[in-house]
Each structure stands twice: as C-alpha cells, then as structure tokens.
Amino acid sequence: NAGVTQTPKFQVLKTGQSMTLQCAQDMNHNSMYWYRQDPGMGLRLIYYSASEGTTDKGEVPNGYNVSRLNKREFSLRLESAAPSQTSVYFCASSETSGSQETQYFGPGTRLLVL
Amino acid sequence: QQQVKQSPQSLIVQKGGISIINCAYENTAFDYFPWYQQFPGKGPALLIAIRPDVSEKKEGRFTISFNKSAKQFSLHIMDSQPGDSATYFCAASRSGATNKLIFGTGTLLAVQP
Numbered sequence: 001n002a003g004v005t006q007t008p009k010f011q012v013l014k015t016g017q018s019m020t021l022q023c024a025q026d027m028n029h030n031s032m033y034w035y036r037q038d039p040g041m042g043l044r045l046i047y048y049s050a051s052e053g054t055t056d057k058g059e060v061p062n063g064y065n066v067s068r069l070n071k072r073e074f075s076l077r078l079e080s081a082a083p084s085q086t087s088v089y090f091c092a093s094s095e096t097s098g099s100q101e102t103q104y105f106g107p108g109t110r111l112l113v114l
Numbered sequence: 115q116q117q118v119k120q121s122p123q124s125l126i127v128q129k130g131g132i133s134i135i136n137c138a139y140e141n142t143a144f145d146y147f148p149w150y151q152q153f154p155g156k157g158p159a160l161l162i163a164i165r166p167d168v169s170e171k172k173e174g175r176f177t178i179s180f181n182k183s184a185k186q187f188s189l190h191i192m193d194s195q196p197g198d199s200a201t202y203f204c205a206a207s208r209s210g211a212t213n214k215l216i217f218g219t220g221t222l223l224a225v226q227p
Contacts (some may be wrong), residue, residue: 004157041217041219042120042203042217042218042219042220043158043203043217044217045214046218059216090158092157099165100163101146103215105157106157107155107157108155108157109136109158114130114155
C-alpha cells in the first residue's frame, strides 16, 4: 500500500515550458486534491476532484489545468510555466470515517521555473 | 483574505515544555478543524481534529482547545520532545464542501534538547 505517490520529485522548467505533474493513490478514495505550498502562505488549494469524472476550481486555479484520469489518478498541468509557479506541489486524497475526515498527502513535487 | 489566521509563525520550546499554537477563523459555517504536522521534505499528515460539538479533544500529548464564541482553536503539545520539531498547520472546512480545507500559514516549531 503506497498511499499517495507523485512524480516527478523535482523539476526545473524555463518560462513558457509546459509540464504535467502526476499523482496516484491506491486507497480507493473518491476525492483528490492539488495544493501548492509557498513560504508564509501555507497550503492553497488549486483544484480538486470529488469523484471520477468531476473537477472543480480551488483557491488559486489560474495557470493550471487538471485531469481526473480514473479513480486512482489525478494530474496537474502547467501549460505555460511562469516564475510565479515556482512552488512545492502536493497531491492528496481523502476519506471520511465517522466524524473524522482525513486527507492523505503525497511527498510533493518541487518545481523551479526560471 | 485570510480565512484562517495562525500564530505564531515560529516557536522555540525547551524539551519538556508546553507548545501552544493558535488559530482564528472567520467563516461561522466551518465545522471541522484539523491540525496537520509536516516534517521537512514530507507531505503534511493529520495529527488531530475537532468538531464544534466539543470544547476539547485530547490524543496523547496533543490537545485541541476550541472556543466557538471567539472563533478560535489552539493546539497544545504537552511535554514537548525534539521529535515534535516540525511545521504545524491548522485548517478548517465545512460539511458538504468536499473536504475543501482552508489552511493557516503554518507554525515552525523547534524543540530544543
């Protein structure tokens, strides 16, 4: 049981380049999320998917697109990277058990845009 | 607009001491308040969570205190240990919002031996 996995771990892009961040979970969770983490800003939700086939914007969606490929996989795409997108990106999936809702986070992708 | 305000930004505590981190929220519709712990180079992990029907929840050395009227909640770490050194995030969400968490800005805790 690997939990939430993310690839790649690190990436350096030039301004204007595109890339896709991959995320997969093996916990059979319906909901999946993409966050970015910046110093002093906490974690901010980019996009989320409540179930296979649905996606919705979060707090900071501009410059990103997502695809919920199937129940396991949720990818994040940067079509034209900008230096402002330099960040650490986390994917998460969630389950609800009783009154507790738990989000499980992947190890993150560190992205530098030059 | 910061919907969940967290303080302090950083905290240094001696081993065996009590660490206290505070959060305040604005949206009265929030009804779920988790705390996440993050070690360097790792993703956050759920530590403890509370709903507004109780004023306190304790799990081992970790306690959440919740004040609904003041719209504030806090994390207390008793007998702090060097292994507790991490970044702590409070968060809030409301039922029916697909677990959309609004996170605080984080507190970097250093427990000195």
